[in-house]
Amino acid sequence: MRIATLRRLIRARGVAAMIGRMSQRRLLLALGISGLVLIGALADHVRTTSTAYQAAAAQHGLALMIALEVKQQTRQMLGSLARARSQDQPAELSVAWPALLEGLAGLGSLHAAADDAGLTRLQLALPDMIAATHRLGALIDTQSTPLAVVMPELLTLIDAVDTPLHAAVSEIERDGRYLARRSMLELAGELTLFALGFLMLIASSAILVGLLVVAWRRAAVAVTKAQAAEREARVAHQGLDALLEGVPALISTFDLDFRILQANRAVRELFSMGAPALGGQPLHIKRSAALEADLRQVQATGLPIETLEHEVVDVTGRLRHLVTSTVPLHDPEGRLFRILRTSLDVTQRREAEQRVQHLAEHDGLTDLPNRLRFNRELEARLTRATPALALHVVDLDGFRSVNDSHGQAVGDELLRAVARRLRGGVRRSAMRARLGGDEFTLLQTVATPAEATAMAARITQALAQPYQLGPMLVRCSASLGVAVLIDGEATAESMLSRADLALTSARREGIGRFVAFSTEMEGEALDRRKLQGEVTLALSRGELHLDYQPKFSLSDGTLEGVEALLRWHHPMRGAISPGVFVPLAEEAGLALPLARFVLDRAAAQVKLWRAEGYAIPVAVNLSGELIGHGDTMRMIETVLAETGIPPALLEIEVTESTFIGDSRAARDMLHGLRRMGIRVALDDFGTGFSSLAYLQELPIDVLKVDRCFVAGLGRGEYASARIVDTVVRLAHGLGARVVAEGVETAEQLQTLRQLGCDSVQGFLLARPQRAEYIPQLMTNAAAQERLAVAA
Numbered sequence: 001m002r003i004a005t006l007r008r009l010i011r012a013r014g015v016a017a018m019i020g021r022m023s024q025r026r027l028l029l030a031l032g033i034s035g036l037v038l039i040g041a042l043a044d045h046v047r048t049t050s051t052a053y054q055a056a057a058a059q060h061g062l063a064l065m066i067a068l069e070v071k072q073q074t075r076q077m078l079g080s081l082a083r084a085r086s087q088d089q090p091a092e093l094s095v096a097w098p099a100l101l102e103g104l105a106g107l108g109s110l111h112a113a114a115d116d117a118g119l120t121r122l123q124l125a126l127p128d129m130i131a132a133t134h135r136l137g138a139l140i141d142t143q144s145t146p147l148a149v150v151m152p153e154l155l156t157l158i159d160a161v162d163t164p165l166h167a168a169v170s171e172i173e174r175d176g177r178y179l180a181r182r183s184m185l186e187l188a189g190e191l192t193l194f195a196l197g198f199l200m201l202i203a204s205s206a207i208l209v210g211l212l213v214v215a216w217r218r219a220a221v222a223v224t225k226a227q228a229a230e231r232e233a234r235v236a237h238q239g240l241d242a243l244l245e246g247v248p249a250l251i252s253t254f255d256l257d258f259r260i261l262q263a264n265r266a267v268r269e270l271f272s273m274g275a276p277a278l279g280g281q282p283l284h285i286k287r288s289a290a291l292e293a294d295l296r297q298v299q300a301t302g303l304p305i306e307t308l309e310h311e312v313v314d315v316t317g318r319l320r321h322l323v324t325s326t327v328p329l330h331d332p333e334g335r336l337f338r339i340l341r342t343s344l345d346v347t348q349r350r351e352a353e354q355r356v357q358h359l360a361e362h363d364g365l366t367d368l369p370n371r372l373r374f375n376r377e378l379e380a381r382l383t384r385a386t387p388a389l390a391l392h393v394v395d396l397d398g399f400r401s402v403n404d405s406h407g408q409a410v411g412d413e414l415l416r417a418v419a420r421r422l423r424g425g426v427r428r429s430a431m432r433a434r435l436g437g438d439e440f441t442l443l444q445t446v447a448t449p450a451e452a453t454a455m456a457a458r459i460t461q462a463l464a465q466p467y468q469l470g471p472m473l474v475r476c477s478a479s480l481g482v483a484v485l486i487d488g489e490a491t492a493e494s495m496l497s498r499a500d501l502a503l504t505s506a507r508r509e510g511i512g513r514f515v516a517f518s519t520e521m522e523g524e525a526l527d528r529r530k531l532q533g534e535v536t537l538a539l540s541r542g543e544l545h546l547d548y549q550p551k552f553s554l555s556d557g558t559l560e561g562v563e564a565l566l567r568w569h570h571p572m573r574g575a576i577s578p579g580v581f582v583p584l585a586e587e588a589g590l591a592l593p594l595a596r597f598v599l600d601r602a603a604a605q606v607k608l609w610r611a612e613g614y615a616i617p618v619a620v621n622l623s624g625e626l627i628g629h630g631d632t633m634r635m636i637e638t639v640l641a642e643t644g645i646p647p648a649l650l651e652i653e654v655t656e657s658t659f660i661g662d663s664r665a666a667r668d669m670l671h672g673l674r675r676m677g678i679r680v681a682l683d684d685f686g687t688g689f690s691s692l693a694y695l696q697e698l699p700i701d702v703l704k705v706d707r708c709f710v711a712g713l714g715r716g717e718y719a720s721a722r723i724v725d726t727v728v729r730l731a732h733g734l735g736a737r738v739v740a741e742g743v744e745t746a747e748q749l750q751t752l753r754q755l756g757c758d759s760v761q762g763f764l765l766a767r768p769q770r771a772e773y774i775p776q777l778m779t780n781a782a783a784q785e786r787l788a789v790a791a
Helices: 002-087 091-109 117-141 147-246 265-271 289-301 347-361 371-383 399-406 408-423 449-463 492-509 519-541 578-587 591-612 630-643 664-676 707-714 718-733 746-754 775-779 781-790
Strands: 250-254 260-263 305-313 319-330 336-345 388-396 431-436 439-446 467-469 472-474 478-485 514-516 544-553 559-570 574-576 618-621 650-655 679-685 702-705 737-740
Touching: 002 091, 002 147, 091 117, 117 147, 250 265, 289 305, 289 319, 289 336, 319 347, 347 371, 371 388, 371 431, 371 439, 371 492, 388 408, 388 449, 388 492, 399 408, 399 472, 399 664, 408 431, 408 439, 408 449, 408 467, 408 472, 439 449, 449 478, 449 514, 478 492, 492 514, 492 519, 492 578, 519 559, 519 578, 519 591, 544 591, 559 578, 559 591, 574 578, 578 591, 591 618, 591 630, 591 650, 630 650, 630 664, 650 664, 664 679, 702 718, 707 718, 707 746, 718 737, 718 746
Parallel strands: 478 514, 559 618, 618 650, 650 679, 679 702, 702 737
Antiparallel strands: 250 260, 250 336, 305 319, 319 336, 388 439, 388 478, 431 439, 467 472, 544 559, 559 574
């Protein structure tokens, strides 16, 4: 549009300049022609005047010559009369008078002008003169009358001819002189006018030359400006063309038949089309329904269409997002003659927005939906009429140990591997999500609750298989909670809460377990939350205390040491098992304060026993989440420094689940404890994913056989005996002692002795008891008697 307007402006300026130049040229040409006409008219007038003068002069000369000849003839006639009278010879007169008559006839043939007074007077007198001449002739030719008789009359007749002739000749001569003077004056005036005209011609020529010079200069300036304007227009046109070609927007124009007239490079590249030649034939292109509808609407209404976003498919098949406006173009008379369509390709922005939205709703590590996206999907599915909805919440067991031992990169790879395994065995419509950390969810429809439970079993079994992460093999089981909604209503929050309650129950049962939600769990959860608050208060109020479980040597029956057991006697509930309130305290973030409380009390008791003369080692259980924690080592060092007890009288018990994933941080901490002189015991050995690989690298001083294997010994279970035998052989091979827990019968005690177990603890020998009763067991006859009987 700007180019067309600029071109029209340049053409209008050129036409105006041309009209101006034509007017100046016509004016100068008119002036020149007028001067030439004036000069020609003056020259013609001079020529006409000269011709008229010459004609008048010739006429006067001829008349004067004839008049003089006639006068001469009259003189000759008088002479002839005189001779004829003296000699009486009339014959000469007969010859003379015809000549006179012929001369008078010649005068009659002359044309007298209006201002020729002499000739006019002569011609007026000529009839009388001719008549007198005829009378004269008649008298001369008369022979009967003597010449002397008619002589007077003859003289009178000749005088009648000569007198007017003489007067006419005199007047003709006078008129000739006047005519000559007048002609000279007229010729002088005309020459003056000719000179003035010539001067005017010279002046007009000079003016014409001056005007031509000025016009030439102006024309040169106009041409220069026109050339400059043309160059500027060409540069502007090239710049505008370059701008239109280089601009990322799609710009095209259509005629009223919806044929494309112009298309910039963005349009041509998008649709792989050639450029329509300027001024050439328009291109027919395949129009989409949306494009044709827009063009028809603009053509029908003459109004622009508001900017709207739509999608098109380019020549490569890629979906492109365009923001388009379609506007009419009108000529100066207001008639629609073109339709302009401009589009902005916002595909990258849309993809970026979609990518940002994807990142906002998906986990950056596994690319699974995150908690925000999952909650939205869960709410959407709960509002739709769908079949039974099953929610599985998965939490990895010992994931932190994998991170600590192998680094975050391996931990991240493990999470990605878990995400891939969760894809197997579930429907395509199922939604997998990572809620954060090592917690995953699965949301899908099921026919019955039993189907959801069976799916939970498959998931836990699949996740329990070792993971090959590069060159290393890593084990990491998972606990799972299931919540199923068949009838009734639920919110996303309540569904997650139910699945979390089931997951918590699964964790309490051990690693690699799954539990389905039941309505009783909500009451239990409420009670657990209340109890959790109370245990926090109990710790601050000093309501917790330690009991000590004695351990006896099978070789001599002596008290080998004690295990510190945390106890809580609730003012209203009575005694509460540590298996209930300790996990609650750890869930509340009290693992480290609770461990500090146990260490402080146990170390203080060892110091007190030492003051009484008893060197009794005490074993303290530490939560798995504290093993490898930097604050745990500093806490142990602080307790030893404050109490001053020998490190050899302190034993730290850790569970096997602590080393799932081969935690490097846990191994480093246990080696640090060994260097300090503190003994390390591995509790509940054989109940988890036992790995001989980590046993040979850990500084284990004691292996404790779990009570579940000891219980089988009393029932004569062969498998339990073989397991205990294997553990004893393995521990002794590693240079560690073996302690059996939960010894309650003599048969169990006897079997353990036969299998080579080093120490035992259990209700058969002594129950957990207060610290003041422990020194008495140094000489406990009952315990020694039972040991002796077993021997």
